[in-house]
Amino acid sequence: MTFASWTRRAVLGAAAATLATAVLPATTVPVQAQSLDKATVGVLALSSSGPIFIAKAKGYFEREGLDVTLSMFTSAQQVPVAVASGDVDFGVTGLTAGFYNLAAKGAITMIAAQSRDEPGFPLSAYVATNAAHAAGLTKPSELKGKRIAITTIGSTFHYMIGILGQKYGFTVKDVTMVPLQDVPKMVAAFKGGQVDAILAPSTVARQLAADGAGQILGWAGDETPWQLGALFTGPKTIQTRRPVVEKFVRAYKTALAEYHAAFNVKDSSGALVKGPGYDALLTIIADATKQKPEIVTAGLPYVDPNAKLLIDDVVNQVKFWQSEGQVDKTLDAKSIMDLSFIGQ
Missing domain, CATH: 3.40.190.10 (Periplasmic binding protein-like II)
Incomplete structure (x- = not known):
């Protein structure tokens, strides 16, 4: 074989390889993945974070065009601190005096409900x-x-x-x-x-x-009964990435409704009954929290299927912490909520 013929074959082979790469199926480098908006959410490994785990496992975030990473924390106070510092974009956790102090400083804003302590739900x-x-x-x-x-x-x-x-x-x-x-x-x-x-x-x-x-x-x-937890983010995220917040809340609400239908339904006698998808959703939460399903079942909290916050209860919480000297007395509870994302 002459050098010229070898060169021609090499060129043709390289061209063919380039063409083959160009027409590879989309599964090799997903176009959708390239266009997803990235976001992080801080959670605790508790059943109260169940709707977040469900939204992630069932692809509801991806369906909204989001690539969401879960960041696990070990205490409730760590989550709002992480949101306030910008380490994560969203957080879901219990409402504490520390939470309200950060909110009073303009560092975090409540945008939807998480779990509640409700009659008939042993939490x-x-x-x-x-x-x-x-x-x-x-x-x-x-x-x-x-x-x-x-x-x-x-x-x-x-x-x-x-x-x-x-x-x-x-x-x-x-x-x-x-x-x-x-x-x-x-x-x-x-x-x-x-x-x-x-x-x-x-x-x-x-x-x-x-x-x-x-x-x-x-x-x-x-x-x-009281509003135990909330979904929140930073005011800057709302201002600069509002479409991402809207997408996140839509996916979250989809999972909330599914969670509620599976775990929060009662029969005519007031006893909790298994709803649609109960076992599959229970497995998702058990895997995420690294707990046995029977342990998770014993502590599944109530969630509002539309992510509605008990606004009056949040107001009462702030008043309580103010009376305890734990929160600035000038804080107006309603000033730390933006419920436009849930239509409340």
Whole structure:
């Protein structure tokens, strides 16, 4: 073979290779993937984050043109801090004094609801030690004067004690809140008899009762229903990336409605029943939270299918934290919401 003929073949071969590459199917380099808007959302590995896990697993974000990355955190306060700093674009978590302080500084804005404590949904329990129960602590209304383990001052647990007191005529000053930073330390103090009671997630409360370590007195949702969590973002994101926020909320609402239909439906007697897609959605949440399905089932919270916030309750939360000296008294609760994305 002459050098010239080899060269001609090389050129033709290279041209053919180039042509073949040009006509490769779209699955090799998806056109859709190239056009997706990127976004990150901060979540906790809890069932209350279920709608986010569902939207991600079932492709609802992608369908809206978003490439969403989940960033996992270990405490509620970490999520709004991450949104405020710009480390993530969106967040879903419980509403705390720290959350409202960041919102008061203009760092975060609520745009939709997350979970609620609602009657008939066992999400957070009041649990008494066996010794306290034997001594007469048998109802949530009797917690006045008791030592109660919580995570931190300003937490959702702190708030739940506060609104329970409002219902039964006592204040947080009438109990001794023992802040222990995290749930494992709370459980250790409870089992060690250092406190009389604990406010605990349903999975923890049920395990304590099953182990014979304590007695469940009741559920926060039955005693004091409230807006537990929200979806939020930064004001700058709303201003500069509004189409992305709109897409995110649409996907989120699709998952919320699916979650609600599967997990929040009751029969005529008021008992929870399995809705469409129950098992498949349960598997998604169990995988995301790394919990057994039966554990997840025990603590599935209520969500509004349209992502509606309990606005009056949020106003009351801010007033409570202001009365506790935890939040700036000049904060107007309605100024930290932009509910245009959910039509509220």
